[in-house]
Amino acid sequence: MTLPSVVIVDYGVGNLRSIQKMAEHVGMRADISGDHAVVAGAARLILPGVGHFGRAVERFRAAGLEEPLKEAVIARGRPLLGLCVGAQMLLSWGEEGEAEGLALIPGRVVRLQESANLKVPNVGWREVVPLRDHDLFERHAKLRFYFMHSYRLEPEFQDDVVATSRHGQDFAAVIGRGAITGVQFHPEKSHLFGVDLFQRFART
Amino acid sequence: MTRSETDQANARLVPVLLIADGRLVKTTRFRNPVYLGDPINAVRIFNAKAVDEITILDISATPAGRGPDFDLIAAICEEAFMPVSYGGGITNREHAARLLRSGADKVIINSALHERVELVHEVADLFGSQAVCASIDVRRSPFGKRHVVSRSARRKQTASPEAWARRLVEAGAGEIMLQDVDRDGTMAGYDHDLLKSVASAVGVPLVACGGARDLDDLVRAVAEDGVSAAAAGALFVFYGPHRAVLINPPSQDEFTARLRAAQPAIV
Numbered sequence: 001m002t003l004p005s006v007v008i009v010d011y012g013v014g015n016l017r018s019i020q021k022m023a024e025h026v027g028m029r030a031d032i033s034g035d036h037a038v039v040a041g042a043a044r045l046i047l048p049g050v051g052h053f054g055r056a057v058e059r060f061r062a063a064g065l066e067e068p069l070k071e072a073v074i075a076r077g078r079p080l081l082g083l084c085v086g087a088q089m090l091l092s093w094g095e096e097g098e099a100e101g102l103a104l105i106p107g108r109v110v111r112l113q114e115s116a117n118l119k120v121p122n123v124g125w126r127e128v129v130p131l132r133d134h135d136l137f138e139r140h141a142k143l144r145f146y147f148m149h150s151y152r153l154e155p156e157f158q159d160d161v162v163a164t165s166r167h168g169q170d171f172a173a174v175i176g177r178g179a180i181t182g183v184q185f186h187p188e189k190s191h192l193f194g195v196d197l198f199q200r201f202a203r204t
Numbered sequence: 205m206t207r208s209e210t211d212q213a214n215a216r217l218v219p220v221l222l223i224a225d226g227r228l229v230k231t232t233r234f235r236n237p238v239y240l241g242d243p244i245n246a247v248r249i250f251n252a253k254a255v256d257e258i259t260i261l262d263i264s265a266t267p268a269g270r271g272p273d274f275d276l277i278a279a280i281c282e283e284a285f286m287p288v289s290y291g292g293g294i295t296n297r298e299h300a301a302r303l304l305r306s307g308a309d310k311v312i313i314n315s316a317l318h319e320r321v322e323l324v325h326e327v328a329d330l331f332g333s334q335a336v337c338a339s340i341d342v343r344r345s346p347f348g349k350r351h352v353v354s355r356s357a358r359r360k361q362t363a364s365p366e367a368w369a370r371r372l373v374e375a376g377a378g379e380i381m382l383q384d385v386d387r388d389g390t391m392a393g394y395d396h397d398l399l400k401s402v403a404s405a406v407g408v409p410l411v412a413c414g415g416a417r418d419l420d421d422l423v424r425a426v427a428e429d430g431v432s433a434a435a436a437g438a439l440f441v442f443y444g445p446h447r448a449v450l451i452n453p454p455s456q457d458e459f460t461a462r463l464r465a466a467q468p469a470i471v
Contacts, residue, residue, distance in 0.1 A: 015307045017282045025285070123334040124214065125256055146256075146287055148309070148334070189309070191254040191285040 003029040004202040007042035009086075010034040011063040014050040019083065022188040026198045040068035044078055044204060049085030053109055053151060054097015056085045066102065073104065079179040079204040080104075081136075087175065087182025088153060096151050105177045107155035118168045121150040128173045128185070130163040136181055136200045137163060137174070145173070145185035145193055153184055179204065212466075215426040216433035217459045218257050219440045220413060221246055223292070224264040226276055230437055231263065232389035234341075234357045240441060240449050243276070247283045249451045256456050257287045259312065259381075259411075259435060265293025266315050267356050272299055274306055281307025291339055291381075300327040304335060312381060314339040315354045317372065318361055324375040333378030337411070340368055342398065343385045350398060357385045365398065366405040379409045381435070387415025389438045394425050403430035411435050419454050419462065427466035434459075 006023050008016050010032045023030035023046070033039065047069070049056045060066065072078045082090045091101045094109035101109070114120040128143040137143065147165070153172040155161055162181070163174035175182045187194035221243060222229050228246050229237035240246070243260070250258055260280060265272060271293045281288050290303055291312025300311045316323055317338060328336045341353045342365045352361040352368045363371070369380050382402055384395055392415050403410045409432030412425045416436035425431045436453075443450035 015281075015305065017278075018284075018307055021282050022285060121332055121334055125216075189285065189287050191251060191256075194285060 003027060005029040005031070005043045006046055006201075007038055007044070008032045008046045008048060009039055009060075009065060009069065011056075011060045011065055013056055013059060013085075014048050016048055018188045019046060019048055022194060022198050023202075026195060026202055028198070028202045034063055034065065036064060036068040039065060040071040042072050042078060044201065045069065045072055045080045047080060047082040047086035047089060049083065049087075049089055051085060052096055053085055053088050053094035053101075054099035057089055057094070057099050057101060058097075060089065069102070070104075073180060077179055079135075079201065080181070081201055082180075082182035083188070084149060084184060084186060087184055088151060090175065090180060090182045091153060091155065094151065104180050105155055105160050105175055105182070106157065107153065107160065107175070109151045110154050112150055112152050112171070113168050115168070121148060122167045123148045125190075126165045126167075126173075126185070128163050128165050130174075131161060134162045134174070134176055134181070135204050136176075136183075136197050138196075143193055145183070145187065145190040147173075147185045149184055153182065212426060213460055213464055215431070215459075215463055216257055216411075217255065217422065217453060217456055218259050218289075218411060218413075218433050218435040219250060219255055219453050220259045220261060220435050220437045222437060223260060223262045223273075223276070226273065229263070230389060230441060234263075234385050234388055237263070243280055244283055246441075246451060247280055250453070251283070251285045253451070253453055254455065255286060255453055257289065257433075258284060259289045259291070261312070262290075262292030263356065267358075268293075271295065272303060274302055277303060277308060278306040289337060291337070295323075297323065297326045297330060300336075301330065304331055310335050310337055310379070312337045312339050314341065315356075315359075317375075318354045318359075321371065321375045324372060324377050328376035328378065333376050333408075336377055337379040337381050338372035338375070338377035339381040339383060340365055340372070340402075341383045341385050342414075353385060365402050369402050369406050369410075373406045373408050377408060379411060379432075380406055381411040381413060384414030390415055391417050391438050391442075393417040393421050394429075396424060396429050399425055399429035399431055409433060413437075419459070422454075422459065423462045423466055426463055 165173035289310040422434035
């Protein structure tokens with residue numbers, strides 16, 4: 001039996017080992033790669049990302065990875081999971097750096113609302129509420145994940161919001177369209193909840 | 205300062221793992237480290253127990269005059285399926301940057317701040333205040349007066365815990381960790397007066413550490429004293445009167461359920 005495999009797309013940002021460890025923990029073969037052919041031919045993909053939206057997409061494009069990624073995801077219909085800034089990159093435009101995203105899901109990335117009672121960045125464990133059925137979540141489960149972000153996902157169409165969390169107001173914690181999913185939180189830092197999500201991703 | 209019930213229900217339970225020369229140990233009153241095992245193995249157990257955050261403190265770094273053991277911390281962070289805070293031997297922002305790149309989510313700084321409190325601001329400026337926790341070690345004089353100590357409790361400082369906590373928050377700390385040297389490893393119960401006094405002195409989350417006795421004690425620190433996180437070492441790694449090594453923290457769900465049941469603090 002061959003293991004389900006995933007390619008963690010490496011474009012030079014962030015620490016990818018914790019993601020790889022989590023994928024391996026649930027029985028996936030996980031390769032960290034920025035090779036165009038490896039990305040284009042992947043069975044499934046994780047798009048990581050930390051830090052600044054504009055700089056992340058710039059580096060991703062400079063590495064020549066947009067076309068190989070889209071070949072795997074659009075032409076070949078392979079599952080893609082974006083994490084944190086990697087999820088934000090799935091949308092069309094980001095306020096941070098005012099840059100174009102990959103536009104795999106229509107929408108924008110905008111700054112979280114800030115006030116005396118609402119801290120930005122939003123850091124910590126938060127409840128996540130699924131709004132509909134999805135491959136990566138139990139519909140009625142009580143979910144908690146670890147967040148660390150200053151900007152939020154704002155898809156153009158409500159149908160693309162899979163799950164929400166709260167920071168003053170409800171915001172999209174998970175977006176998804178077809179086999180493309182983006183999660184604003186860090187499943188690789190969310191122990192049992194992250195393990196469950198990765199296990200489900202391995203079965204997509 | 206008042207807090208919402210939501211804040212209280214979000215309070216964290218934080219196991220503190222002490223490292224000395226690469227080995228997992230537990231001290232009593234900051235002395236007599238007892239060897240517990242391999243830190244990586246401990247982290248794997250905490251994964252299985254699904255704790256929401258762990259704190260790693262290298263107690264051998266500052267006394268040896270060295271910086272953090274970056275390779276060990278990277279190895280621990282790789283194994284940890286939860287956020288990791290690290291403290292021990294951090295004296296400059298390059299240390300902090302390298303730790304955060306190695307997979308740590310937060311750095312904990314203590315002794316270096318008594319020489320240069322601006323370090324808090326320098327790190328917070330680069331990585332945000334949520335990435336910087338300033339730690340305060342507290343001891344009592346023979347007459348019971350509490351004072352701040354540094355350098356593994358070897359050096360006495362003049363400031364009161366409350367005044368020093370306020371100073372660290374002014375300098376940009378996103379969180380304060382309060383370590384009670386006299387109760388460390390004793391499981392005699394937190395000093396609730398101290399916790400209450402420091403928690404009300406600052407507007408940022410306070411992490412209580414030193415002396416935690418049992419689940420009731422942890423719940424009380426949050427519900428009555430106003431701390432945001434209840435940390436413990438001995439309580440989570442020792443079992444029974446003979447202190448057999450058994451890593452067995454209460455679950456976050458159990459803790460949260462107890463907090464929800466507890467009356468909110470009357471302010």
